[in-house]
Amino acid sequence: MKVVIAPDGFKESLPAPQVAQAMARGVVDAAGDAVVDLCPMADGGGGTVAAMVAATRGRTVSADVFDPMGGSIRAHFGLLGRPDSPGLPGELGLVAAEGVVDGEFDGQDEAAAAGGTAVIEMAAASGLALVPQPMRNPLRATTFGTGQLLLAALDLGVSEIIIGIGGSATTDGGCGCAQAMGVAFLDGAGAALAPGIGGGSLGEITRISMAGRDVRIAGTRIRVACDVTNPLTGPDGAACVYGPQKGATPEMVKLLDEGLKRLAHVIRRDIGIDVENMAGAGAAGGLGGGLAAFAGATIQRGVELVAQAVRLARRLKGADLCITGEGKLDRSSSFGKTAIGVADIAAGLGVPVICIPGQAAADGPRERFAAVLPLVGPDVTVRQAMADPESILRTRAGAAVREFLTRK
Numbered sequence: 001m002k003v004v005i006a007p008d009g010f011k012e013s014l015p016a017p018q019v020a021q022a023m024a025r026g027v028v029d030a031a032g033d034a035v036v037d038l039c040p041m042a043d044g045g046g047g048t049v050a051a052m053v054a055a056t057r058g059r060t061v062s063a064d065v066f067d068p069m070g071g072s073i074r075a076h077f078g079l080l081g082r083p084d085s086p087g088l089p090g091e092l093g094l095v096a097a098e099g100v101v102d103g104e105f106d107g108q109d110e111a112a113a114a115g116g117t118a119v120i121e122m123a124a125a126s127g128l129a130l131v132p133q134p135m136r137n138p139l140r141a142t143t144f145g146t147g148q149l150l151l152a153a154l155d156l157g158v159s160e161i162i163i164g165i166g167g168s169a170t171t172d173g174g175c176g177c178a179q180a181m182g183v184a185f186l187d188g189a190g191a192a193l194a195p196g197i198g199g200g201s202l203g204e205i206t207r208i209s210m211a212g213r214d215v216r217i218a219g220t221r222i223r224v225a226c227d228v229t230n231p232l233t234g235p236d237g238a239a240c241v242y243g244p245q246k247g248a249t250p251e252m253v254k255l256l257d258e259g260l261k262r263l264a265h266v267i268r269r270d271i272g273i274d275v276e277n278m279a280g281a282g283a284a285g286g287l288g289g290g291l292a293a294f295a296g297a298t299i300q301r302g303v304e305l306v307a308q309a310v311r312l313a314r315r316l317k318g319a320d321l322c323i324t325g326e327g328k329l330d331r332s333s334s335f336g337k338t339a340i341g342v343a344d345i346a347a348g349l350g351v352p353v354i355c356i357p358g359q360a361a362a363d364g365p366r367e368r369f370a371a372v373l374p375l376v377g378p379d380v381t382v383r384q385a386m387a388d389p390e391s392i393l394r395t396r397a398g399a400a401v402r403e404f405l406t407r408k
Contacts, residue, residue: 003027003401004316004351006039007325008338009047010358014389016040016047017054022390023323023356026397031405037315041324041338044225044302045123045166049078052119052162055310057081063152065125065145068169069135070196075124077149079156080117080309114157117309122146122284123167126176128246131169136247138171138239138256139200143287147180150222150295151214160221162309163291164302165284169246171199171239171256173232173263174290182212183294199239199285202259208270213294222295225302227336230282232275232289233260238282246285260286267293303341313345321404322346322353323397329372330361343368354400356393358385373400 005023009016020040027034039055042048053060058081067073123129125145128136153161170176175185175197184192186207193201231237239248239256248256264276273293275281280299281289291297307313316322324342326333333340343353352370359382360366360374373396375385385392
């Protein structure tokens with residue numbers, strides 16, 4: 001019996017690699033001869049790097065970069081491995097914590113990374129969680145540090161970069177990130193704006209020069225993992241929808257939206273790309289559109305991009321069962337979240353899927369799964385599930401597999 005375990009993390013409780021491990025222990029409890037392939041998943045938001053590194057047996061590396069407000073921070077990104085086979089019966093070591101190493105790279109490591117894939121979370125360098133509440137100010141916050149992470153990945157010789165863009169503190173249209181890559185933004189006097197541009201300076205941009213952009217960008221495939229479809233500007237755009245949660249007052253929202261409109265105009269004129277109404281361009285304060293314009297990136301649904309990178313479809317071929325899960329299965333799960341994305345891929349291959357979420361709302365899409373066994377139920381409270389998720393996950397997974405074997 002082959003079982004592919006492909007859950008997302010449980011927010012504020014347990015990251016995806018540990019969720020997968022706990023589920024795997026339950027599978028082995030119920031079927032000791034099962035071949036278990038651990039493939040922790042994500043949708044491009046928080047935990048994407050950890051999940052993808054674990055799923056591919058890769059590693060993490062750190063770099064010193066700017067934080068959103070121009071301070072210094074040590075941030076991490078991942079280098080994906082190349083898993084070629086699932087585990088042996090009863091083997092649970094594929095995502096063991098000791099297999100994910102953080103550190104500096106030597107020459108041999110750089111050679112191993114050459115031609116591979118790096119995965120970055122913009123929140124690691126430019127995230128809202130990095131800025132204390134009183135200091136949040138999208139007029140100043142910049143994505144410059146995210147651009148520095150991108151360059152650090154290029155320094156290792158990767159040929160592809162995946163960037164998850166959830167949880168930003170910024171509304172700079174990706175201009176700070178672009179500056180780190182060597183793109184220049186000029187004011188009315190022809191002078192380059194200082195590095196670390198924030199959303200409050202977008203209205204000063206009169207011309208964009210790509211002449212100094214790092215030459216390696218053109219030869220690198222850059223993909224953006226995004227789970228929203230907001231355009232860059234307007235009532236559904238980056239400033240109006242997400243600005244207030246980043247500290248923007250109504251006056252600031254208006255200024256930011258006008259600045260993004262100005263930026264979109266200059267991008268159309270100088271680069272020849274229309275990002276203003278592009279789906280996903282407004283994600284992460286316009287970083288989605290900025291990466292499309294300044295780095296030639298493609299914007300893709302997060303869970304689909306992650307699934308491709310970790311080769312989920314190939315790993316599901318020949319499987320008898322797939323187990324997935326996420327923090328809460330509810331109506332919103334149908335709009336780009338991990339469990340449904342995994343179920344869709346498995347359904348195309350004829351593999352039944354069991355979902356073990358933290359909680360399952362009445363409006364959750366249960367019909368997409370062979371069974372749904374939430375942690376929280378008549379026998380487990382929310383507090384108990386938060387306090388001891390691993391043992392409950394193990395119990396639920398074991399029960400799910402026993403029920404599945406009974407039905408076969």
